[in-house]
Amino acid sequence: MGNRALELWHILQSSPLLWLAVTLLVYQAARRIARRTGSPWLNPVLTSIIVISALLLLTGTPYEVYFGHVGFIHFLLGPATVALAVPLARRADRLQQTAGPITGALVVGSLTAIASAVGLGWALGATPPTLLSLAPKSVTTPIAMGISEKLGGVPPLTAVLVILTGIIGAVIGGPLLDRLRIHDHTVRGFAMGLASHGIGTARSFEADPEAGAFSGLGMGLNGLLTALIIPILAALLGWGP
Numbered sequence: 001m002g003n004r005a006l007e008l009w010h011i012l013q014s015s016p017l018l019w020l021a022v023t024l025l026v027y028q029a030a031r032r033i034a035r036r037t038g039s040p041w042l043n044p045v046l047t048s049i050i051v052i053s054a055l056l057l058l059t060g061t062p063y064e065v066y067f068g069h070v071g072f073i074h075f076l077l078g079p080a081t082v083a084l085a086v087p088l089a090r091r092a093d094r095l096q097q098t099a100g101p102i103t104g105a106l107v108v109g110s111l112t113a114i115a116s117a118v119g120l121g122w123a124l125g126a127t128p129p130t131l132l133s134l135a136p137k138s139v140t141t142p143i144a145m146g147i148s149e150k151l152g153g154v155p156p157l158t159a160v161l162v163i164l165t166g167i168i169g170a171v172i173g174g175p176l177l178d179r180l181r182i183h184d185h186t187v188r189g190f191a192m193g194l195a196s197h198g199i200g201t202a203r204s205f206e207a208d209p210e211a212g213a214f215s216g217l218g219m220g221l222n223g224l225l226t227a228l229i230i231p232i233l234a235a236l237l238g239w240g241p
Contacts, residue, residue, distance in 0.1 A: 091213055
């Protein structure tokens with residue numbers, strides 16, 4: 001019986017749909033648990049990462065094999081990001097009304113995210129490549145990894161930091177904004193997108209469509225501004241190639 005089960009596993013493992021199906025099922029289950037409990041600590045992305053990581057360890061599956069199975073999800077990140085413009089376009093009037101505050105918040109938020117990460121790393125004795133890996137931690141993964149790679153950082157480290165930033169922001173962002181008595185969906189959404197990129201945006205859409213739309217705006221604008229600021233900072237400090 002044990003040999004048959006092992007043979008069956010090897011057959012399933014060779015299927016390109018295995019880990020794609022597992023990932024989708026785990027995420028859907030995590031979403032249901034999060035909705036039923038209402039706990040911000042049971043963020044679906046965080047829960048899915050923990051469960052899938054455990055499954056990969058238990059089955060001895062290399063990450064390269066897993067990523068090869070779920071590459072289609074990675075591909076969909078591009079179209080999904082572009083699609084965020086649709087709900088924002090439907091709120092063009094609100095965007096015009098808040099253009100000034102949004103611009104100010106973008107500049108302050110982006111600079112704060114970069115300065116806090118680099119400053120903390122520098123205080124702890126991090127090397128320039130590590131600091132360059134830390135600097136873009138508040139922007140979406142493709143942009144952050146691109147910045148890190150071009151300037152001599154460590155892209156895998158950047159990816160981990162980006163994911164951690166997104167999860168932490170999605171978990172504590174809502175409760176923190178509640179404590180600060182910030183209830184405007186435009187403000188909440190933009191803050192979440194600026195601080196915790198795609199994961200925060202997904203969380204914002206679950207809370208309110210308008211919050212999700214402006215969270216997508218914050219994510220996109222912060223990615224653009226960060227991509228402009230960090231190379232200038234690296235050149236001034238003599239970091240990078």
